[in-house]
Amino acid sequence: MKAYRKKKKYLQSEAIVLKVFDFAEADKIFTLLTPDNGIIRVVAKGVRKPKSRMGGHIDVLSKVNAYISLGDNLSNISQVEIINNYPVLKKDLSLISIGFYLLELCEKFSVENDPNNDIYYHLSYSLDILQENSENALIVRWFEITLLMISGFLPELYNCLISGEELDEGDHLFSSVNGGLVNKQYATTTDSYISIDKNSIKALRYLSNNGWPEVQKINFGANTLEKLKIVMRKYIQNITNSQINSEKFLSRVI
Amino acid sequence: MSPVNKFPFMPRALSQLIESFRLLPGIGPKTAQKLAFSTLKMSSEQVKDISNSLANIKSEIIYCQYCQNISENSICNICTDNNRDNSIICVVEEVMDVYVLEKSGAFKGKFHVLHGSISPANGIGPDEIRIKELVNRVQSDSLIKEIVIATNLNLEGEATAMYINQIFSKSEHKIKITRLARGLPSGSDIEYADETTILHAMGSRVNIDESL
Numbered sequence: 001m002k003a004y005r006k007k008k009k010y011l012q013s014e015a016i017v018l019k020v021f022d023f024a025e026a027d028k029i030f031t032l033l034t035p036d037n038g039i040i041r042v043v044a045k046g047v048r049k050p051k052s053r054m055g056g057h058i059d060v061l062s063k064v065n066a067y068i069s070l071g072d073n074l075s076n077i078s079q080v081e082i083i084n085n086y087p088v089l090k091k092d093l094s095l096i097s098i099g100f101y102l103l104e105l106c107e108k109f110s111v112e113n114d115p116n117n118d119i120y121y122h123l124s125y126s127l128d129i130l131q132e133n134s135e136n137a138l139i140v141r142w143f144e145i146t147l148l149m150i151s152g153f154l155p156e157l158y159n160c161l162i163s164g165e166e167l168d169e170g171d172h173l174f175s176s177v178n179g180g181l182v183n184k185q186y187a188t189t190t191d192s193y194i195s196i197d198k199n200s201i202k203a204l205r206y207l208s209n210n211g212w213p214e215v216q217k218i219n220f221g222a223n224t225l226e227k228l229k230i231v232m233r234k235y236i237q238n239i240t241n242s243q244i245n246s247e248k249f250l251s252r253v254i
Numbered sequence: 255m256s257p258v259n260k261f262p263f264m265p266r267a268l269s270q271l272i273e274s275f276r277l278l279p280g281i282g283p284k285t286a287q288k289l290a291f292s293t294l295k296m297s298s299e300q301v302k303d304i305s306n307s308l309a310n311i312k313s314e315i316i317y318c319q320y321c322q323n324i325s326e327n328s329i330c331n332i333c334t335d336n337n338r339d340n341s342i343i344c345v346v347e348e349v350m351d352v353y354v355l356e357k358s359g360a361f362k363g364k365f366h367v368l369h370g371s372i373s374p375a376n377g378i379g380p381d382e383i384r385i386k387e388l389v390n391r392v393q394s395d396s397l398i399k400e401i402v403i404a405t406n407l408n409l410e411g412e413a414t415a416m417y418i419n420q421i422f423s424k425s426e427h428k429i430k431i432t433r434l435a436r437g438l439p440s441g442s443d444i445e446y447a448d449e450t451t452i453l454h455a456m457g458s459r460v461n462i463d464e465s466l
Binding site: 018019020021024025050051053055056057059060061082085087090092093096097100101103104107245246248249250252253 | 279280372374375376377379380408409410412413416417420439441442446447448449450451453
């Protein structure tokens, strides 16, 4: 006889709101990132009405404590309270656009109903430091590299992808298709590469090996950060196999 | 190829009508069936009227060339109304918002409908909504002195408001940009209000004589 396991019907969890869209007459569907359940999509009933008790407590770019009644297809959010509304971020258009970008990346790298504590806490920590620091471009680059590392997509930064030899301290090529550095002499004509100078390579290595407290002390220079932006954009596009929508808005605002 | 009949026990025309009603927001399978059976009970004239109205909505309604509101003519009734204040434009996200504001009688200026709000995660940037039309309109009309941004009070609405403010703050044509006030809705209990609303309500508190 098959063992009957009663399904858990309710869930109470901390969550960061990644995305929202209108649903039915006065409802919204929120995409939440939770530490223990990954991405969960929930319906918030009547939340578009001004008198909704939930409306002011839940919005994109907010950390909330959510009470969810789980359903087979869509789950319903029954109660919600704000943990952090990131008021500093929400007053500045460039910070909002960075916030949208970080949220979209987390959505792309997370899986529905699959726990990933690391992505959740990385996002939560990054939003906190974004509120307190002015080094926006550096925070974004550090966020991207760390997210890639957490998700198992950190590019190869020490050995040539083709020959396997240890790379010298010079300029090399970055292969966004294969994810890592390639010695110029082994580069094939069929693959497209991005030239990357030694300072940008050093910066990539430093960002991948250090936490924010160490990273924030270093001045990488605007040119290096711009180069890393190009490399990361190409590489992330390749991994996710899609365009990062908010990246376009981010480039426009900043 | 004709669409699959989802209700094989029903005549095809009826099941197609049910499926058509289901395309409307907020209409589930049960409501769609009720509407379809109600339509069946109507007279032929009534059904013809409904069918004509549905067809006309696409053929006769266009967007006003100034405010982007829906209209039967190239310029809508609000834009042609000489009794309205030409110096102030209220920017809203959707056509429905115009009707809500009109119903309230609180605004006597002109409107501009964006047809959405900036939502980068959903691929909607400034080019996908009618911000360019607003900029062109303001730049070509020196009578406009103020823009009231009445986008929704969520992150997308705020981002849209900030983006519009950023454009006009860089523009040579200096105009006043205002945002709708935020606060507690009438008839609500403070007990259930969220921190953000209370923060805004407290920040924009008014003298008791003005609020009565």
